[in-house]
Amino acid sequence: MRLDATHHRKQDVSSSAVRGLSHLAGLVLLPLLLGGCDGFLDVENPTNLLDEDLTNPQLEQALSNSGEANFAGPYSGAVATLEMLGDQVYHVSSQDFAILIQQGDRRSNNSAAEGSYDDLAAALAVSEEVVERLQAMVSNPGSHLGIARNHFWAGAARVVLLSYFREFTVRGGPPVRPAQGLRDAIDRFQSAAQIAAAAGDANLEAGAYGAIARAYRGLYFETIHGGAGADPSLFQQAETFARQALDTDSDYSVELRYGSPGAVNGLYNTFNVGFRHRPTPQYFQRLDPVSGEPDPRFMLGPEVAKGVQGEPMHNQFKWGDFSSPLAVNRAAEARLIIAEARLVAGDLDGAVEWINRVRSNWDLPDFASSDTGEIQDQIIYERSAELWLEGRAWEDHRYYEIIPSAWSDVQKQRGVHERFPVSVREQANNPNY
Amino acid sequence: MSVRDFASPTLRTLRGGSAITNLDEFTEEVINAGLFFQEQISLDNRLFLTAGARLDGNSAFGEDFGLEWYPKAGLSWVVSDHGFFNVPLVNELRVRGAFGTSGLQPGAFDSQRTWRPTAFLYGPAVAPLNQGNPNLKPERSTELELALEASLFDGRLGFEFIYFDQETTDALLPAFPPPSTGFQSSQLRNLGRITTNGVEIATNFRAMERSGLRWDLNASYSYTDQIVADMGGVPDFRLQTRYRWGHIAEGYAPGAVITPVADPNQPYIVTVPIEELSSVAQILPNTLKNSMGGDSLVWVGNPQPKWTVNFGSSLQLGDNLSLRALLTGGGGDYILSYESGLIRTATASNLLVAEVQSVLQDPNATVEARRRAAEMYGLKHPDLTSNWMEDGDYLALQEVSLIYQLPDDWLGRLGLENTSVSVGGRNLHVWTGYSGIMDPGAAPNGWPAQAGVFSANIDYMSSPSTRRFTMSLRTSW
Numbered sequence: 001m002r003l004d005a006t007h008h009r010k011q012d013v014s015s016s017a018v019r020g021l022s023h024l025a026g027l028v029l030l031p032l033l034l035g036g037c038d039g040f041l042d043v044e045n046p047t048n049l050l051d052e053d054l055t056n057p058q059l060e061q062a063l064s065n066s067g068e069a070n071f072a073g074p075y076s077g078a079v080a081t082l083e084m085l086g087d088q089v090y091h092v093s094s095q096d097f098a099i100l101i102q103q104g105d106r107r108s109n110n111s112a113a114e115g116s117y118d119d120l121a122a123a124l125a126v127s128e129e130v131v132e133r134l135q136a137m138v139s140n141p142g143s144h145l146g147i148a149r150n151h152f153w154a155g156a157a158r159v160v161l162l163s164y165f166r167e168f169t170v171r172g173g174p175p176v177r178p179a180q181g182l183r184d185a186i187d188r189f190q191s192a193a194q195i196a197a198a199a200g201d202a203n204l205e206a207g208a209y210g211a212i213a214r215a216y217r218g219l220y221f222e223t224i225h226g227g228a229g230a231d232p233s234l235f236q237q238a239e240t241f242a243r244q245a246l247d248t249d250s251d252y253s254v255e256l257r258y259g260s261p262g263a264v265n266g267l268y269n270t271f272n273v274g275f276r277h278r279p280t281p282q283y284f285q286r287l288d289p290v291s292g293e294p295d296p297r298f299m300l301g302p303e304v305a306k307g308v309q310g311e312p313m314h315n316q317f318k319w320g321d322f323s324s325p326l327a328v329n330r331a332a333e334a335r336l337i338i339a340e341a342r343l344v345a346g347d348l349d350g351a352v353e354w355i356n357r358v359r360s361n362w363d364l365p366d367f368a369s370s371d372t373g374e375i376q377d378q379i380i381y382e383r384s385a386e387l388w389l390e391g392r393a394w395e396d397h398r399y400y401e402i403i404p405s406a407w408s409d410v411q412k413q414r415g416v417h418e419r420f421p422v423s424v425r426e427q428a429n430n431p432n433y
Numbered sequence: 434m435s436v437r438d439f440a441s442p443t444l445r446t447l448r449g450g451s452a453i454t455n456l457d458e459f460t461e462e463v464i465n466a467g468l469f470f471q472e473q474i475s476l477d478n479r480l481f482l483t484a485g486a487r488l489d490g491n492s493a494f495g496e497d498f499g500l501e502w503y504p505k506a507g508l509s510w511v512v513s514d515h516g517f518f519n520v521p522l523v524n525e526l527r528v529r530g531a532f533g534t535s536g537l538q539p540g541a542f543d544s545q546r547t548w549r550p551t552a553f554l555y556g557p558a559v560a561p562l563n564q565g566n567p568n569l570k571p572e573r574s575t576e577l578e579l580a581l582e583a584s585l586f587d588g589r590l591g592f593e594f595i596y597f598d599q600e601t602t603d604a605l606l607p608a609f610p611p612p613s614t615g616f617q618s619s620q621l622r623n624l625g626r627i628t629t630n631g632v633e634i635a636t637n638f639r640a641m642e643r644s645g646l647r648w649d650l651n652a653s654y655s656y657t658d659q660i661v662a663d664m665g666g667v668p669d670f671r672l673q674t675r676y677r678w679g680h681i682a683e684g685y686a687p688g689a690v691i692t693p694v695a696d697p698n699q700p701y702i703v704t705v706p707i708e709e710l711s712s713v714a715q716i717l718p719n720t721l722k723n724s725m726g727g728d729s730l731v732w733v734g735n736p737q738p739k740w741t742v743n744f745g746s747s748l749q750l751g752d753n754l755s756l757r758a759l760l761t762g763g764g765g766d767y768i769l770s771y772e773s774g775l776i777r778t779a780t781a782s783n784l785l786v787a788e789v790q791s792v793l794q795d796p797n798a799t800v801e802a803r804r805r806a807a808e809m810y811g812l813k814h815p816d817l818t819s820n821w822m823e824d825g826d827y828l829a830l831q832e833v834s835l836i837y838q839l840p841d842d843w844l845g846r847l848g849l850e851n852t853s854v855s856v857g858g859r860n861l862h863v864w865t866g867y868s869g870i871m872d873p874g875a876a877p878n879g880w881p882a883q884a885g886v887f888s889a890n891i892d893y894m895s896s897p898s899t900r901r902f903t904m905s906l907r908t909s910w
Contacts (some may be wrong), residue, residue: 047458047460047461047549048547048548048549048550048562048563049460049547049548049549049559050542050544050546050548050549051546051547052547053548053709054548055557058751059557059559060558061556061557062550062557062751063556063557065555065556066551066558066559066560068553068558069551069553070551070558070560070561071558099714100714103704103714103715105704105717107717118612118617119612119614120562120616120882121611121612122612122613122615122616122617123615124559124613125613125614125615126560126561126615129615169611169613170613171613171614171615172610172611172613173612173613179623183848233628241519257554257555258538258554259554259555260552260554261552261553261554262551262552262554262555269580280694312758323554393443394650406704408704408715409441409704409705409706410703410704411704411707417452423612425609425611425612426612426613427612428609428612428668428671429608429609429610429671430611430613431668
């Protein structure tokens, strides 16, 4: 706390005119030097990029990749961890965040949920900004695949945020609730589809239509559970876009790419590398209800260990290694959405037909029924098998109000509609909270 | 650089990995130009005047800020050298005062919005790095210091009293932007005003001086009061997240822990009916709620000690033997015993967990016994920071040493001189009510560097100070 005030008792200091003049000259000259030379204090940043650097056309490719590069890790992390809310994976460690998720606890202060929110919301902001920057940079924004892809990731980030969180914010803005968030996502997917069509990328165009179908399906259920009742027109929209997706590319699959350097496939990393997470036994013991045989879509290896209560633990082989691409939207989901839409429309034969189109891809025997309840159960089963470890299980639990079996009684009583709040960091620093 | 996929567990160097997982290189350029000027004038060797100034320019300043002036001045007056001074027993008396300004500059690119190139297998990409703040200014502190120094009883008693009053404007403090902006690293921002004032008192006393015996004692005390007086339009904000609740809030000390607290009437909630409780994982903390139904945030304590003390003793026996001891102390702060919370989460061998679990897993345990166990755990639940805040007051016996200076004529024939042998101990004992891992007053390990001094009260991945005993032989030739 002491200043260096001079107080040497016997110090004898005298000033001279010459020294005084030299000090004066310095005092006058250096400010002139510092202030007069424009840019004297400017420095280069050879390690990182300044904001203005991102206007350099040489960065067009890097910007185009950035939405995916920033979204891939958080997406697979969320699917691996937050899907523990639904009956799909099992956790044997003593990590409290995982135990609480598996028990259905959806409070704040869960490190995994908070980290997922922060990373997904940040990735959403990157895609939004990249779109703006590329639109200002390139001469063909209407057919630029980088813009289309980032539109797509901006929409996908919204959808996955709303799978697990009750709301989200975009770039520090006000909270966006599910219905609005899904409509915003649809806007982004439509932009992606339009640009991808102009650029001739049928896979991305189809994937964007498929993503719109998923979002309309979500809107249908959000509307019901929001108390407004069923609006069949929303499922009609979902069906329209699902059909458009398949018409564009009958085998489309929009995937996030992984590999070192960069994000690794978090599902492989979680379920195969460590010994903390394993698919829930009920999944690898489940049989196809039609054939009575094991369903090949639950791709499990032999037992690798025992859990804490002696239960068998297996690796999954749906995602084969660290660099396995992870499907975000693919054709099989569009077919199942059409089946579901047919059921909502009362066309039971149509629903069964579309279920069997999915099953035939796996050489599974045809499903047959004329009972609405049975068909609905089969659709739910088909989704759980076909989209296993693809981030749809929790969503379907919520939409169909299926209480996960692993939840504690208190959480079961609270029901499935509660989602995680936005992270504490967002709430603490966003002036809209 | 980091690698993975080693061909064999015996390979332990970077070249043994078959896949590179991370590479990093960092270069930073900073220009800091300055001019320092100081003049000292004395009048009759009794009055000393010092005046000076510093002019700084730095590449880290925001675009709208050029050069910064930091003037200072000091006056020192030896009152006892005047003829009119005739106070019995006081041999020397000096008063001094100083006024000065100083500055703290932000990091090289803290003012700028920056992006980092990121690794992506399929081509280059960028990721947000620093949100940037074009209005970032250097922190500026103005301090007034008044002091009195006296020597009494023919120099046997020395005394110094200092009062200081510091005002820091545009204080540079790290704050996290909302993650939804894309930027997750902390960003420096300027606050309005932080005031710091306090006193320092030091004294030394020759308690005994006889033939062959000299005993010197010294003691010092300091008290500091630091408050965020004005946020300068910036809303109160939290420095860290999750279990760390240090805040920058107007009217409180920087880093003040303002946090949810347990509801004393019902400190727990359970995820299963109480009669079905079987695990501590089913017990959750229950907090005091505000009128909106959210957690009430309550000031719990400050992160930095408000006061410190030092006591020293030096006993000289004859010309050759001396015994020295040093006690240090401090307090007025609260420490987050985060490590203890983690241990309670992570291990079932912890006494509290074991005790609670033994009740919950006892099929004959009554509902009342289960309720008491839940309450016991709820009051120490690891999820609630305030359950783990503890008073950081301490007094430490920091050092005791015995030194024997060998007479030169003993070893002079070997050409050795100034030879001494000593035995001593450091960090010998701490008197404190704090129950965590680290020693209060010792710098903890492992806290995030960006949170700086405001996290110095977080006991996370720390270890207590090592008790050391030394024997040494020193000589010269």
